[in-house]
Amino acid sequence: MITSLSLAAYAACVAWAGPRVLVRASRLHRAPVLAVAVWLALGLSFALAVMLTLYGLAMPSEHLHIVVVDLLRSCGVHGGSVSAAADRFALLWPAGVLAALLACLGCRLAVNRRARARHRHAVDLVGRHVAELGVTVLPYDLPAAYCLPGRGSRIVVTDAALRRLTPAQLGAVLEHERGHIAGRHHLVLAVTDAFRYVFRGVPLAREIHQQTHALLEMAADDRALRTHGRDALAGALVELARAATPKGALAASGHTAMLRMRRILGPQHRPHLFLRAGMTVAAGTTPLVPLVIACGVQAG
Structure with missing residues (x-):
């Protein structure tokens, strides 16, 4: 339960404080492509925190670090055994969030593709x-x-x-x-x-x-x-x-x-080397924070 509360607090911080910090950081405009990567990393980190929190609340007696190991094993990264106590029903909550994201993405891609195709046809005619x-x-x-x-x-x-x-x-x-x-x-x-x-x-x-x-x-x-x-x-x-x-x-x-x-x-102003390096590190490590919390808090 402590791990779930920690993840929920992190998700709330990312959702409300994170945008305020990034919006005010006008220096990010010097490297817009890297800035986009930072925003996407923040969104991914929030989504992972929400999914792990939902699983932890559905299975308060289950150790989240075991779940992370299970996920790594399913991807072929970790060789440990799958937790026999993991309730498959609890996995439906994070899976539901992921399914909603993928479904919405597919819908937006399809709608925009059809709109572009119709407009492209009209443009070619006129x-x-x-x-x-x-x-x-x-x-x-x-x-x-x-x-x-x-x-x-x-x-x-x-x-x-x-x-x-x-x-x-x-x-x-x-x-x-x-x-x-x-x-x-x-x-x-x-x-x-x-x-x-x-x-x-x-x-x-x-x-x-x-x-x-x-x-x-x-x-x-x-x-x-x-x-x-x-x-x-x-x-x-x-x-x-x-x-x-x-x-x-x-x-x-x-x-x-x-x-x-x-x-x-x-x-x-050209982006300073340290600015580009910092943004690259932030984009690469931010999505890992929920996993560190899930493993680190329980281990502690």
């Missing part, structure tokens, strides 16, 4: 392909640019965007969208969306989706800035500010534009 730019152009009076990631990916721009954007601005926007496609950012957002749905009401679940979305936009910005100037990308964001993004698509514009604008035009 738009015209411009091979030299690698984009599909739509006849529309509002400047807009977005990508449809996944299989058969497309980068879509409107006639108005071609007229309003300078060549440098257009190049920056297109490189931004290529960053989304190459990084498979839609898959990461589907994971955080599923997490948000299963654990809705928990601050971590809300923040992990919002912050990951903003960080992935920053990562795409960084790709564009490697080959284009800051003024070009910032100017493109201003021109595309009013554009809407279709369901399942990713765009350079959006509600994160102001935050990214300040980052683009502000002082450019």
Whole structure:
């Protein structure tokens, strides 16, 4: 029972205090890809803590460190014997959480894939392909640019965007969208969306989706800035500010534009080696904390 209470306290700390700390850590924006890894690691750590807590509450007389050994053995990592006292019914609680997460993830992937497929079909019917730019152009009076990631990916721009954007601005926007496609950012957002749905009401679940979305936009910005100037990308964001993004698509514009604008035009700080190392260690070790608690408290 002490172990379960310790895990519950850790989960509560991660769910409420963790997001506050990370949201205020603006230095994480210097390495957005690593920052996404830290957020995902925090979410995984919370989910593991919840699952182990549920098992511990269902089996208060069972030693959680034995359960961890059982799990390791089932994965072929540990050679010890499986606990004969483990109640299979108690495993349904953590298994239910895992099943809910996987089901929501599969649902979000399927819904977004269908939405992109429908929109891609409509774009191919109405738009015209411009091979030299690698984009599909739509006849529309509002400047807009977005990508449809996944299989058969497309980068879509409107006639108005071609007229309003300078060549440098257009190049920056297109490189931004290529960053989304190459990084498979839609898959990461589907994971955080599923997490948000299963654990809705928990601050971590809300923040992990919002912050990951903003960080992935920053990562795409960084790709564009490697080959284009800051003024070009910032100017493109201003021109595309009013554009809407279709369901399942990713765009350079959006509600994160102001935050990214300040980052683009502000002082450019490269992430320090120690910052990158710390973020890497945090992303790699945070999911292990619930397992350490489950084993360490009981052993103590």
